[in-house]
Amino acid sequence: MAEFPFDIQATDGAARTGVLKTARGDIRTPAFMPVGTAGTVKALSVDMVAQTGADIILGNTYHLMLRPGPERLQRLGGLHKFMGWKGPILTDSGGFQVMSLSGISKVTEEAVAFRSHIDGSKHILTPERSIEIQADRIGSDIIMQLDECVSYPAEEARAASAMRLSARWGDRSKAAFGAREHQALFGIQQGSTFEALRRESSERLIETGFDGYAIGGLAVGEGHQAMCDTLDFCAPLLPAHRPRYLMGVGKPIDLVEAVARGVDMFDCVLPTRSGRHGQAWTWEGPLALKNARFAEDETPLDATSDCPASRDYSKAYLHHLVKSEEILGQILLSWHNIAFFQALTAAMRSAIAAGQFEAFRRDFRARHGVDA
Amino acid sequence: MAEFPFDIQATDGAARTGVLKTARGDIRTPAFMPVGTAGTVKALSVDMVAQTGADIILGNTYHLMLRPGPERLQRLGGLHKFMGWKGPILTDSGGFQVMSLSGISKVTEEAVAFRSHIDGSKHILTPERSIEIQADRIGSDIIMQLDECVSYPAEEARAASAMRLSARWGDRSKAAFGAREHQALFGIQQGSTFEALRRESSERLIETGFDGYAIGGLAVGEGHQAMCDTLDFCAPLLPAHRPRYLMGVGKPIDLVEAVARGVDMFDCVLPTRSGRHGQAWTWEGPLALKNARFAEDETPLDATSDCPASRDYSKAYLHHLVKSEEILGQILLSWHNIAFFQALTAAMRSAIAAGQFEAFRRDFRARHGVDA
Numbered sequence: 023m024a025e026f027p028f029d030i031q032a033t034d035g036a037a038r039t040g041v042l043k044t045a046r047g048d049i050r051t052p053a054f055m056p057v058g059t060a061g062t063v064k065a066l067s068v069d070m071v072a073q074t075g076a077d078i079i080l081g082n083t084y085h086l087m088l089r090p091g092p093e094r095l096q097r098l099g100g101l102h103k104f105m106g107w108k109g110p111i112l113t114d115s116g117g118f119q120v121m122s123l124s125g126i127s128k129v130t131e132e133a134v135a136f137r138s139h140i141d142g143s144k145h146i147l148t149p150e151r152s153i154e155i156q157a158d159r160i161g162s163d164i165i166m167q168l169d170e171c172v173s174y175p176a177e178e179a180r181a182a183s184a185m186r187l188s189a190r191w192g193d194r195s196k197a198a199f200g201a202r203e204h205q206a207l208f209g210i211q212q213g214s215t216f217e218a219l220r221r222e223s224s225e226r227l228i229e230t231g232f233d234g235y236a237i238g239g240l241a242v243g244e245g246h247q248a249m250c251d252t253l254d255f256c257a258p259l260l261p262a263h264r265p266r267y268l269m270g271v272g273k274p275i276d277l278v279e280a281v282a283r284g285v286d287m288f289d290c291v292l293p294t295r296s297g298r299h300g301q302a303w304t305w306e307g308p309l310a311l312k313n314a315r316f317a318e319d320e321t322p323l324d325a326t327s328d329c330p331a332s333r334d335y336s337k338a339y340l341h342h343l344v345k346s347e348e349i350l351g352q353i354l355l356s357w358h359n360i361a362f363f364q365a366l367t368a369a370m371r372s373a374i375a376a377g378q379f380e381a382f383r384r385d386f387r388a389r390h391g392v393d394a
Numbered sequence: 395m396a397e398f399p400f401d402i403q404a405t406d407g408a409a410r411t412g413v414l415k416t417a418r419g420d421i422r423t424p425a426f427m428p429v430g431t432a433g434t435v436k437a438l439s440v441d442m443v444a445q446t447g448a449d450i451i452l453g454n455t456y457h458l459m460l461r462p463g464p465e466r467l468q469r470l471g472g473l474h475k476f477m478g479w480k481g482p483i484l485t486d487s488g489g490f491q492v493m494s495l496s497g498i499s500k501v502t503e504e505a506v507a508f509r510s511h512i513d514g515s516k517h518i519l520t521p522e523r524s525i526e527i528q529a530d531r532i533g534s535d536i537i538m539q540l541d542e543c544v545s546y547p548a549e550e551a552r553a554a555s556a557m558r559l560s561a562r563w564g565d566r567s568k569a570a571f572g573a574r575e576h577q578a579l580f581g582i583q584q585g586s587t588f589e590a591l592r593r594e595s596s597e598r599l600i601e602t603g604f605d606g607y608a609i610g611g612l613a614v615g616e617g618h619q620a621m622c623d624t625l626d627f628c629a630p631l632l633p634a635h636r637p638r639y640l641m642g643v644g645k646p647i648d649l650v651e652a653v654a655r656g657v658d659m660f661d662c663v664l665p666t667r668s669g670r671h672g673q674a675w676t677w678e679g680p681l682a683l684k685n686a687r688f689a690e691d692e693t694p695l696d697a698t699s700d701c702p703a704s705r706d707y708s709k710a711y712l713h714h715l716v717k718s719e720e721i722l723g724q725i726l727l728s729w730h731n732i733a734f735f736q737a738l739t740a741a742m743r744s745a746i747a748a749g750q751f752e753a754f755r756r757d758f759r760a761r762h763g764v765d766a
Contacts, residue, residue, distance in 0.1 A: 061714060065721040069702065090689070090714045097690060098710050106706055298721075317462070318469060330441065334478055338470050342433060342462045349437040349670075349721060 026206045026233045028265050034379040036258070036284040039371040042234075042265050044163050045204035046102075046110040049077045051265060051286040052370050054277065054363045055112060057294065060085040061105045064294045065349075065356040068106045074329055074361040075368065078109055080289045081162065083116035083155055084123065087145070088138050092159035100161030112164035112289070113156045114269070115195075115210075116147050118171050118238075129170055131187070149194040157205055166236065167195035169210040174244040181214035181239075182222075188212045188238075189226035196230050206233035208267060214239055215248060217255045224259035235260040236267040237285070246276060253283040274303060274366055278386050281370050282379070293363050297356030300344040304362065307390050309337075311355065316341040329361035398578045398605045400637050406751040408630070408656040411743040414606075414637050416535050417576035418474075418482040421449045423637060423658040424742050426649065426735045427484060429666065432457040433477045436666045437721075437728040440479045446701055446733040447740065450481055452661045453534065455488035455527055456495065459517070460510050464531035472533030484536035484661070485528045486641070487567075487582075488519050490543050490610075501542055503559070521566040529577055538608065539567035541582040546616040553586035553611075554594075560584045560610075561598035568602050578605035580639060586611055587620060589627045596631035607632040608639040609657070618648060625655040646675060646738055650758050653742050654751070665735050669728030672716040676734065679762050681709075683727065688713040701733035 028051075030040035042049040056063045056071055058079045063071050071079060081101055086092065090104075098104050101111055120127050120136045127136035133148040149168040156165040169188035172181050192209045199207045209232035213219030227235060237256055240249050249271070257280075260266050267287035268280050277288055293303060302309045302323050309316070309323075319337035327333045331354040343351030373382035402412035414421040428435045428443055430451045435443050443451060453473055458464065462476075470476050473483055492499050492508045499508035505520040521540040528537040541560035544553050564581045571579045581604035585591030599607060609628055612621050621643070629652075632638050639659035640652050649660055665675060674681045674695050681688070681695075691709035699705045703726040715723030745754035 060718045060720060061711070062720050062722040065725070067702070067722065067725065089718055090710070094690065098692065098708070104708070104711055104714075106711075318466060320470065330439070336470070336476070338462070339433070339476055339478075342476075346432045346461055348432060348434050349724060350434040350439065352721060353437070353439065353725065 028234075028263065030263070032375045032377075034374045034377050035282065037281050037370070037374050037379045038284065038286065039374040040286070042286075044110040044206070046108070046163055047077060049110060049287075050367075050371060052277070052281045052367045053077060053287045054367045055080045055287065055289040056360050056363075057082070057289055057291045058105065058107070058111075059291070060089065061101060063356075063360070065298060065352045066294070066360065070357050071107075071360060072109070074357070075364040076109075076360065078163075079107055079111055081111050081113045081160060082119060083113050083152060083160065084119035086113075086160060087116060087147075087155055088140055092155040096159040096161075100159070102161060110163040111160075113160055113162040113166065115152045115156070115166045115168040117152070117168045118270075120147060121171065129187070131190075134168075134170075149191040150198040153195055153198040153207075157199065157202065162205065164206045164208060164234070165199065166208050167192045167210055167232075169212060169238055171212065171239050171242065172214055174214065174242045176214045178214075178216055178219070181212070181216055182219055185212040185219050185223045189223060189230075192227060192230050192232075196232070208232055208234040208236050210236045210238040210269070211256060211260065212239045213256070215244060215252045220252070220256040221259055224256075228261060232264070234265040234267060234287075236269050238269050240268065241270040241272055241276075241290075246273075246279070249276065250279050250283070253280055253285070257284045274363070275387065275390050277363075277366060278370065278383055281374075282383055293359030294356045297359045298352045300351065300355065302340070302355055302362075303359050305389065311337065311340045311344045311351075313341075323358050324362070327358075327361055327365065329358060331355070331357035332361050400606075400635065402635070404747045404749075406746045406749050407654065409653050409742070409746045409751045410656065410658065411746040412658070414658075416482040416578070418480070418535055419449060421482060421659075422739075422743060424649070424653045424739045425449060425659045426739045427452045427659065427661040428732050428735075429454070429661055429663045430477065430479070430483075431663070432461065433473060435728075435732070437670060437724045438666070438732065440477060442729050443479070443732060444481070446729070447736040448481075448732065450535075451479055451483055453483050453485045453532060454491060455485050455524060455532065456491035458532060459488060459519075459527055460512055464527040468531040468533075472531070474533060482535035483532075485532055485534040485538065487524045487528070487538045487540040489524070489540045490642075492519060493543065501559070503562075506540075506542075521563040522570040525567055525570040525579075529571065529574065534577065536578045536580060536606070537571065538580050539564045539582055539604075541584060541610055543584065543611050543614065544586055546586065546614045548586045550586075550588055550591070553584070553588055554591055557584040557591050557595045561595060561602075564599060564602050564604075568604070580604055580606040580608050582608045582610040582641070583628060583632065584611045585628070587616060587624045592624070592628040593631055596628075600633060604636070606637040606639060606659075608641050610641050612640065613642040613644055613648075613662075618645070618651070621648065622651050622655070625652055625657070629656045646735070647759065647762050649735075649738060650742065650755055653746075654755055665731030666728045669731045670724045672723065672727065673731075674712070674727050674734075675731050677761065683709065683712045683716045683723075685713075695730050696734070699730075699733055699737065701730060703727070703729035704733050
């Protein structure tokens with residue numbers, strides 16, 4: 023395994039704050055990773071993303087393998103050079119999106135076969151090919167093993183077989199990854215909402231040994247409470263000294279509750295997707311800027327923010343841009359939302375370091391209920 | 395009339411370079427004004443626009459009067475505050491877009507009546523109301539008189555009556571404008587491609603007296619050569635000591651040829667519209683980034699530019715963004731194109747100051763033919 027020090031600087035209950043060191047820079051945890059689906063965090067330049075304080079972004083192997091294609095991406099110098107992002111990049115394995123976006127996909131012991139949602143072309147993704155694409159073609163810093171994620175709700179037998187296949191694919195991923203000095207490999211815990219399966223999954227992952235451990239199979243429709251209930255038992259099963267990454271999560275309240283249960287890393291399309299649809303996330307909850315009550319509201323989204331999108335434009339102007347379907351509305355709200363998610367993780371890091379995370383969490387819950 | 399000094403610093407043939415001084419800052423001429431249709435230069439933040447070196451932007455009265463509405467805009471502090479642009483703003487009168495965008499419009503001696511293309515609501519625009527909206531509600535720095543623009547080709551009698559109505563509306567605009575210290579009023583020459591009409595129009599405008607003089611009724615389908623032929627006689631009819639503004643123009647070659655005929659100011663949606671459709675304007679001509687020949691082209695659009703969009707991204711990446719229909723593609727190409735148009739006017743200013751405009755023009759024509 024690579025040398026990827028994870029320095030936990032403070033804990034407060036199960037919550038922890040620290041720094042995950044990579045060759046391309048430090049990742050302060052808890053960390054939120056903006057999603058750069060197809061080589062771009064949607065509607066934002068890399069400079070805008072960097073300005074929000076994001077230490078790391080996520081790239082989607084499924085999208086990149088279809089366009090521009092892994093071999094072309096490698097010829098162009100890899101994803102960092104291609105898109106101009108200088109910090110670390112984590113890539114998913116492609117498996118989740120193969121199964122959710124592709125029209126037809128078929129999972130066997132060997133691989134997942136699928137057709138492109140763009141042109142219908144046939145592709146096969148093995149654990150080994152996923153590692154090769156992420157590590158050698160894309161040039162990712164943190165590589166995820168290929169896994170099979172079941173939808174919610176799942177029969178226990180179905181969840182068990184997907185979890186065990188994922189564990190075997192984890193072994194194959196580790197073997198394919200081999201010894202790499204500057205890249206990390208994360209395993210993925212599966213098992214749906216079943217404690218015994220999550221336990222078995224963790225034991226298998228730990229036996230294989232990874233640089234970090236992700237929690238997969240959540241944020242697939244189970245809802246906030248079921249997610250929290252599952253995290254209650256599944257997060258502590260993962261090694262305390264390595265980063266824990268909750269995949270595809272989530273709303274601000276989801277992040278706070280997951281951090282309270284010992285999670286360190288997150289990714290989600292929510293801030294950019296919401297932004298493209300006129301929604302701003304704030305300390306007081308989400309705002310639908312299209313609402314007529316903002317038509318003459320001269321206050322900005324957050325006067326105390328360093329982000330120009332949060333600080334320099336009135337809600338009245340944002341309301342106008344959203345109503346007029348102007349691209350600038352999508353840009354500014356995506357930018358603001360990413361800045362808000364970064365401000366939220368920064369506030370959590372400070373609260374944990376100060377031993378005041380429970381007070382922060384209580385206050386956040388009061389203003390930002392689970393139904394927000 | 396306001397004190398709006400126009401300091402012509404050098405001439406080269408009919409071409410001139412100078413500075414038009416406004417209360418909100420200097421406008422270096424020849425100047426290209428990016429179009430901020432509905433309170434935003436499409437797909438760009440004001441910081442991005444300012445970074446290209448643009449001294450002034452244009453706002454569309456027609457769009458702003460429909461949304462957010464002139465009275466609301468005034469309550470919100472005017473267009474500068476609303477959109478965050480600190481430099482000067484020129485607004486059109488609304489007339490051209492009433493006649494081109496609105497479903498139904500009817501021109502009488504008194505006014506133009508029309509229905510909104512957004513919700514079908516009825517509106518009436520008089521010369522006086524246009525001045526009021528531009529000067530008092532929007533708070534524009536350079537205000538255009540209401541005029542009637544005929545399409546091309548036009549019967550001479552039709553062109554004459556529209557030109558004479560425009561002249562009478564110019565008088566009414568001047569009276570409504572009154573005495574204003576920090577705002578300028580521009581008249582608009584009409585007369586289609588008819589020299590006698592252009593002459594009569596100019597004489598009427600000069601008699602009325604304006605801070606600047608626009609050439610209207612071109613770039614309405616007559617093509618590059620007919621536009622140049624008309625400019626040959628219509629530009630010199632306007633006072634040499636005041637700025638001449640060719641409305642709605644144009645392609646880079648149009649700008650160069652119009653500057654050669656004594657024009658000082660331009661506006662056009664072309665750079666942003668092209669950018670949203672995958673086209674980049676460069677010193678070598680326009681490029682369609684979607685073309686497969688750019689798929690592995692690692693060169694930027696312009697390595698010598700100060701604009702990040704021109705300098706920091708490969709054509710291969712832009713090709714990928716355009717093919718993937720990513721908003722960032724629209725942002726970067728709009729940004730690059732505005733930066734290119736600013737670089738073009740800056741190059742013309744330097745060439746005129748150095749007495750080398752003819753060489754510049756010859757070279758530009760060779761690389762950037764009229765059919766580009």
